[in-house]
Amino acid sequence: MTDEPTVTSAHRQRSVGTWVAVGVGVVVIVFGAIFASRFGLDPDLVASPLIGEPAPAGAMPYMESAGELSLNDLAGDIVVINFWASWCPGCRLEHEALLLAADAYRESAVTFVGILHQDRVGPGIEFLDEFGRGDAYRYVSDEGSRAGIDFGVLGLPTTFFLNRSGTIVGQVNGPVNLDILAGAINTILVGGDIDPLTETGELENR
Amino acid sequence: MSQRLRNSLYLGLIIGLLVAVVIGLIPRDTTSETAAERSHRIASELRCPFCHGESIADAQSAIAADARDLIDEQIATGMTDTEIFDYFVARYTERVLLSPPLLGWGTLLWALPLLLLVGGVAALRRRKRRAVPAPIVVSSDALDDAKRVVAADLADIEVQQATGELDEDEASRLRESYISEQQALAATEVAAPQPEPPSRKRRLVGTAILVVGALALTVGVVVTVQDRTPGDLITGGVADPSNAPRDLTKVTDEELEEVVAANPDVIGMRMALAGRYFDGGEFSDALRHYMEVLAREQHPEALANVGWMTYLSDEIDTGLKFVERSLEVTPDLPQAYWYLANIRYWGMNDPAGAVAPLETLLEFEAIPDEVRALATDLLTQVRAAL
Structure with a gap:
């Protein structure tokens, strides 16, 4: 065919x-x-878009004395900002590490700021009475959760690291420990870059 | 399905879509929106980043309430909707927006259902067309050729058998197969010339127009629908909540704010709202409403509470005047005596002056037990200090 x-x-x-x-x-x-x-x-757990940005400068009243603290006042220092509350279990876990680190790096112009978030000052002070306070640690309260919202905090505990020019360079969601604190602070001290986001555990909200 | 039924279905679909577009295009009414309504609308378009799957307007957590207060403040300072949304996006990324933005991946998200619909309809139509069995079609020239070839092959068999090239069996087997081939060819229809199929280019253009049109439609509807005001013609809801009788204990502060804003002269409602703020320690909000009340009448409770808040902010003398004024208006307000005693004792270091108001307070029968206990304790303390 x-x-x-x-x-x-x-x-x-x-x-x-x-x-x-x-x-x-x-x-x-x-x-x-x-x-x-x-x-x-958890799709909500993302690094704050504020990483790489200047830290919010809103004034926060001191928990145990008169006056207010603005993060601008700490320009030139490396700043570790810890959002905490008396009801937050993770905050108990990390408290000792924060106190130790605050003490160890005091001479290196590293300032620790504890921001009492979603909590009243009374229970916050009781917590410090029970677990101890750092000598040069600055404890302020977050009225109206303004600082928490300004920092994009998703829950407690959350820790931020600021370099000497006041830029947010890193964030830890969940309790910190001495390794994380010392690692981050040492890196910032020598001018290196730290992880923008470290996750160590659950974040809690009230 | 009959052609007629199908046509009316298509017509119904088109009318439905048009109605949706027209509804979407009705401009929303923002002029009558109060600050509280605006705040609620913005909060309901923001996902609560600290809770799961709720809007800031709906979430019960303390921090969501703080976020609502923040939005109120931002509105009060004159920020536009876009500025407020940008503020939250800058801190929580675009995840904070409940309706994904119409850019980037958001476009795909919005368009996906429509694309699926269009694709599905196209696939169904294609399948329907294929269900009609396609006739086996050959051109008439090819058919004639094939018939000629089979006839020649049949003739060849006779020759080959005669020359002994094929034996009997082989020859009859071949003959049978050629004959059945010949019958099949005879039954084959000569195809009518095929209608020219629509060119590929035209089909592509048609599909493109359909897709673009569908996308434009989706985007248009979404843009217009997504920023409707709760309570307008389309979304429904209660336009004027002040008319509906409600159990005040179940009304949120925000709702009460709306009601009070709509009825500025109804003192009782404003006092209830101010009382909530006062009890919750939100003194600036409480003060705002109490001052509005006092601008209208000398309400003893407003006077007393303003006095107490003023005292607490270290304006001892002014606070005292407000409380005393309250007692001038009415001697029947127990809390005014409590405030007076405290101000005199703690604020003015005047224990003697604190005794009389405490004694008066304890004469009230309606006061709660814990207040009675507090007053008794303070009275003991005051007497000891004399």
Whole structure:
């Protein structure tokens, strides 16, 4: 036979259908895999977009004395800002490490600021009475949660590191320990970059 | 499905979409929006970053309440909606917005349902077309050629059998197959010339127009619908909550603010709101409302509470005057005696002056037990200091 009859597109249509089915299958599998791989991750836990930005400068009243503190007043120091509350279990865990670090780095112009967030001053002071306070540690309260919102805090405890020019360079969500504190402060002291976000545990809110 | 039914379905779909667009295009009414309504609208468009899956307006947590207060303040300082949203986005990223922005991935998100719909309709139509069995079509020339070839092959068999090239069995087997081929060819229809299929280019343009149109439609509807005011013509809701009788204990401060703002001269409602702020220690808000009350009448409770707050902010003499004025208006307010005693004893170091108001206070029968206990304690303390 010399002449092949012209075949219509019936065959081609079937193969297009197959390709579409395969395509849909692949898309479903890829999306499913992405979705499944993100189970257990809290999508809310992202580094604050304020990292790399100057720290908010709102004034915060001291918990145990008159007067207010603005982070601008600490320009030139490395500043460790710790958001905490008396009801927050993670804050108890990290408290000793914060006191030790505050004491150890006192001579290196590193200032620790504890911001009492989502809590009243009374219970905050009781907490400090029970667990101790740092000598040069600045304890202020966060009225109306303004500082927390200004810093983009998602829960407690949260710690921020400011370099000597007052720029937010790193954030820890969850309790800190001495390793994290010393590692970050040492790196900032020699002018290096620290991780913008470290996660150590659950954040709590009231 | 009959053609007619299908046509009316399509028509219904188009009318439905048009209605949706028209509804979306009705301009929303922002002129009558009060500050509290505006605050609530903004808060309900912000996801509470500290809670899970709730808006700042709905969340019960303390920090969400603080965020609502912040929005109130921002409105009071004259920030625009966009500035307020930007403030939260700058601190919590775009995740804080409950409706994803119409840029970047957000566009895809909004357009996806529509694309799926268009794709689905297209796939259904394609399938329907394919369901009609396509006739096997050959050109008439090719058919004639094929018939000629089979006839020649059949003739060849006879020759080959005669020359002994094929044996009997082989020959009859071949003959059978050629004959059935010949019958099939005879049954084959010659195709009518095929209508020219729409060119690929035209189909592409058509699809593009459909997709772009659908996208524009989605974006348009979304943009207009997403910033509607709760309470307007489309979204419904209570336009004037002051008309509805409600159990005041179940009304939030924000709602009460709205009601008070709508009815500035209803003293009782304003006193209730101020009382909530006063009890909650939110003195600046309480003071604001008490001053509004005092601008209208010498309300003894407003006088007494303003006096107490003034005293607490270290304005001892002014605070004392307010409390005394309250007692001049009415001698029947127990808390005024409590304030007076405290101001005299703690603020003015005048224990003798504190005795009489405490004794008067203890003569009230309606006061709660804990207040009675406090007053008795203070009286003991005051007497000891004499």
